[in-house]
Amino acid sequence: MVRSRFPKPWGITQLVLRSISAGLSFATLIVAIYASARGHGRAVVGSYIASIWAMTVDVPEIAGLADSSRRTPRCTEGMTAFLSFITMLICGIVPVAVQISVSGWSHECGSKPVEVCREEERLRNEADHDTLLGWVLPCVVAGMHIFFMIFGCVGLCTRKRND
8 A cells, every 4th residue: 555645635734744843853953053153062962963863854754745756755654653753762862961961950159259150150041042942942843753653653553454
């Protein structure tokens, strides 16, 4: 059984959702570039990884969905579910883990002078504002890939039942 493609309603839904996911991944890349230009590049390394991985998964699927001539090959439902699972893990864990490893959980001054402590706190707050979208957007993409994973599993189960 051939997988659905554009213009069937299910194909249109998948095309729109995948396009939104790719757009959010591109926006994450832009935010990561902006944060890197502001000097917070170490905190957004995970965002770079997540956005490039998600675009690598979503863009070929968009091309396969939009190709009405069916010349562009698409992944099977099982591979789509597996790739969405891996994408969900990468987008949901990597940016947050890198952000926490760079910024830490809390800020302690220790025996530093008050002026140095205030300056470090100001720089830390500025970095948090610049990198917030750098880990929130990949988490939204991870949430979308949960649905893609479920859609892939449902498609796999219904195809096996119908064959």
